[in-house]
Amino acid sequence: MEYRLHTRGLAVLTLWLSLPGGLLSAFVFWQSLLAGAVFLGLWLAGAAGVCLGRGGSVRVRLAQGELQVRAGLIFKTVKRMPVRFVSGVELFASPLLRWAGCRMLTVHSAGMALVLAGLAEPDAAALAAALGRG
Numbered sequence: 136m137e138y139r140l141h142t143r144g145l146a147v148l149t150l151w152l153s154l155p156g157g158l159l160s161a162f163v164f165w166q167s168l169l170a171g172a173v174f175l176g177l178w179l180a181g182a183a184g185v186c187l188g189r190g191g192s193v194r195v196r197l198a199q200g201e202l203q204v205r206a207g208l209i210f211k212t213v214k215r216m217p218v219r220f221v222s223g224v225e226l227f228a229s230p231l232l233r234w235a236g237c238r239m240l241t242v243h244s245a246g247m248a249l250v251l252a253g254l255a256e257p258d259a260a261a262l263a264a265a266l267g268r269g
Contacts, residue, residue: 138195138262144237144253145190147229152182195251197265202242204249220244224263228256242266 156178164171194205197218204214223243232238232252238259239252254262 136197136261136265138254138258140190140193140251140253141235141237141255141258142191143235144232144255145186147231147235147237148190148253149182149186150231152186153179156182190253193251195254195262197262202249202266204251214249216242216244216247216249218266221266224266226259226263 156175160171160175160178163174188208189206192206192208194203196203196205200218202216202218202221206212221242221244223241225241225243227239227241228237229239236256237253238256239250240254240259240263242249242251251259251262
């Protein structure tokens with residue numbers, strides 16, 4: 136089974152990452168209107184680039200007794216977690232994620248926690264069930 140982060144889930148993550156920039160931009164707008172607009176534009180572009188770029192490259196795969204998460208555009212990373220070491224699985228849905236039809240899945244093991252935010256609801260439920268949450 137292979138899963139990807141949903142585009143609506145990535146849009147919610149982009150919104151979450153944009154909120155601190157919106158709050159910080161008030162201090163920059165206090166200095167100058169142009170500086171505040173530039174700061175806010177750069178922050179929003181960075182948030183969209185990180186969430187849509189790197190988040191769009193995330194591939195989650197459950198195969199051969201391990202959970203593999205591959206991500207990255209330039210610097211590719213692979214995280215592997217053997218399923219037998221999974222000690223807990225949590226599904227979380229904020230109101231925005233629920234509205235988008237997505238969930239955040241947290242997988243715990245000894246020494247590691249893996250957070251997959253923006254999975255489609257059926258994918259997150261299937262992955263949680265396969266990892267031992269029934």
